[in-house]
Each structure stands twice: as structure tokens, then as C-alpha cells.
Amino acid sequence: MESLSALSDRQRSADMDIVQLQRETTDLRRRLQQLELSDDRRQQEKRLTTLIFSGPSLQQQNDRDGAARVIETTIQRYLGLSLDRAQLKALIRLRNGKVLAEFSAATAGSDRDKIFRSKTKLRGSGLFVAESLTPRRQELFSSLLQLKKEGKIFSVFTRAGDVLACRSRDTAPVRVVDAEAVRRLAGARGGGGVTADPAQRRAQESERGVMPDGAAALQPPPCALPPAEADRSSGGGVVELDERGGDETNIVENVSSQPIEP
Numbered sequence: 001m002e003s004l005s006a007l008s009d010r011q012r013s014a015d016m017d018i019v020q021l022q023r024e025t026t027d028l029r030r031r032l033q034q035l036e037l038s039d040d041r042r043q044q045e046k047r048l049t050t051l052i053f054s055g056p057s058l059q060q061q062n063d064r065d066g067a068a069r070v071i072e073t074t075i076q077r078y079l080g081l082s083l084d085r086a087q088l089k090a091l092i093r094l095r096n097g098k099v100l101a102e103f104s105a106a107t108a109g110s111d112r113d114k115i116f117r118s119k120t121k122l123r124g125s126g127l128f129v130a131e132s133l134t135p136r137r138q139e140l141f142s143s144l145l146q147l148k149k150e151g152k153i154f155s156v157f158t159r160a161g162d163v164l165a166c167r168s169r170d171t172a173p174v175r176v177v178d179a180e181a182v183r184r185l186a187g188a189r190g191g192g193g194v195t196a197d198p199a200q201r202r203a204q205e206s207e208r209g210v211m212p213d214g215a216a217a218l219q220p221p222p223c224a225l226p227p228a229e230a231d232r233s234s235g236g237g238v239v240e241l242d243e244r245g246g247d248e249t250n251i252v253e254n255v256s257s258q259p260i261e262p
Contacts, residue, residue: 036136037177043134044161048106050132051116054098057126064091067099074127079118087111100132106160131158143182153185 053071061067068091075081087110092100103112119129133141140163144156147165154166157173164173165185176182 033178040134040136044137047132047134048161049103049112051101051103051112052098052130052132053101053127054130055126055128058099059097064093067091067093071099071101071127074122074125075115078122078125078127079115081111081114081118084111131161133158133161133163137161137163140176140179140182143179144176144185147182147186 053067057070057074058067061070071091072083075083087104089102089104092102094100101112103110106112115129116131122129137158141156141158144153144163144165147153148156154168154171156163156165158164163176165176166173167185174181174185176185
């Protein structure tokens with residue numbers, strides 16, 4: 001019969017094996033998450049030169065050329081910008097009625113940059129503009145949009161493909177990179193911000209996927225500014241959404257027609 005001492009040793013060895021397996025599992029999950037984030041980042045970089053146009057004015061158009069005319073004339077009227085045909089590579093009509101515009105560049109001063117920075121001027125035009133996000137980032141954005149509707153956060157917007165949120169009017173935006181970050185924001189006190197020590201809060205949030213936006217730390221929080229000023233100072237701004245359609249999906253692959261070449 002095996003002695004108690006031998007049984008104890010076997011139990012201790014088994015416990016150590018379990019701990020080691022848990023550590024290895026945690027490490028594998030971390031590496032998998034890093035791979036997923038890296039792949040998502042590469043996908044988003046490919047989408048930076050595109051914008052998604054939507055809204056009632058486009059839904060009324062039955063053909064591609066009509067949609068193209070609406071976009072061009074609305075941008076000219078409300079933004080005072082004549083689209084440079086050399087920069088507009090293609091317009092693709094999606095199955096959900098939205099239009100994906102592909103530009104040759106997304107750098108400062110490009111048409112793509114000017115349109116997105118000035119999108120708040122399109123209010124009342126029946127045309128909405130959003131960045132083209134990867135499915136993963138679109139899901140994060142939709143979850144944050146729901147939190148905004150519930151009053152748990154002050155605003156949600158995108159900037160160069162990053163998804164950002166403000167807890168309150170007086171807080172700087174934070175970059176949200178995973179579902180855990182969304183859950184943390186959902187648990188934060190809506191409208192009143194967070195009262196924890198700022199340095200401690202930043203360290204905790206960095207570990208959990210809620211990252212303070214670097215640009216915002218150098219200037220007053222854009223969330224505290226009027227929408228138009230927030231656009232100019234932050235390089236992004238609160239996304240104007242066409243909430244009537246109920247479909248926020250900006251998936252490039254949903255193509256129902258050929259590109260409209262300029």
C-alpha cells in the first residue's frame with residue numbers, strides 16, 4: 001500500500017503540472033491575441049484610404065452614377081470641396097445601399113482627410129461619412145455605440161481606424177482595442193468620469209486594452225469641445241451615423257456592383 005508521504009508527493013507533482021499547464025495556456029492565449037491584433041492592424045491599414053458614405057440621399061438612388069453624383073454635389077455644397085478625380089480611385093456600391101469610396105491617399109491634406117475632418121458640416125445633408133473598419137473594430141464600435149445610447153459613455157468615434165471613447169465630457173478619449181475594454185467602460189459610472197488616481201488608472205487600463213489616446217494627452221480633451229472644434233483638434237471626431245438603417249456594417253467585401261471609375 002502506497003504511503004501517505006508518497007501520495008502527498010504525487011499530489012504535489014500533479015498540482016505543479018496543473019499550474020504549469022495553466023501558465024502555458026495563458027501564454028498561448030496571449031500570443032494568439034497578439035497575432036489577432038497584429039492581423040487586425042494590417043487589415044485596418046489597408047482600409048485607411050477608404051470612407052463609407054450612407055444616408056437617405058443615397059438610399060434614394062437606384063444606380064451607381066446617381067450615387068456618385070449625390071456624393072460629389074453634397075460634398076461640394078456643404079464642404080466647399082471639389083473632389084480631385086485623380087485622388088478618387090473608385091466608388092463601390094455595397095449590398096446594404098452604402099457606398100465605399102477608395103482614395104489614393106489618406107495623408108493630411110488629401111481629399112479623404114479633408115472630408116473626414118469636416119464631416120460634421122454634412123449635418124442636415126442626408127449624407128453620412130464613416131471610416132471603413134475591420135469586422136473586429138466594427139464590433140467594438142457597435143458595442144460602444146450601444147453604451148453611448150445607454151448613457152454609460154459620453155461619445156464614441158474613430159480616428160485613423162482606431163476606436164476611441166470618452167467616459168464623460170471632461171475626460172480625454174481612450175483607445176479601445178478589445179472586448180474586455182468595452183466591459184470595463186460599461187462598468188464605469190456614466191457621465192461622471194472616473195475618480196481613481198490618474199496614473200494608477202492609466203496603468204490599469206493599459207493592461208486591459210483601454211489605452212489613453214497619446215495625442216489627446218497633449219491638448220485639452222476633445223470631448224469637452226464643441227463637435228466642430230473637436231474635429232479640428234483631434235484629427236477625427238464623433239462619427240455621424242445613419243442610425244435609421246440599423247446596419248452599421250462597413251465590410252468591403254459586400255459588393256453588389258462594379259467599381260465606378262472616375
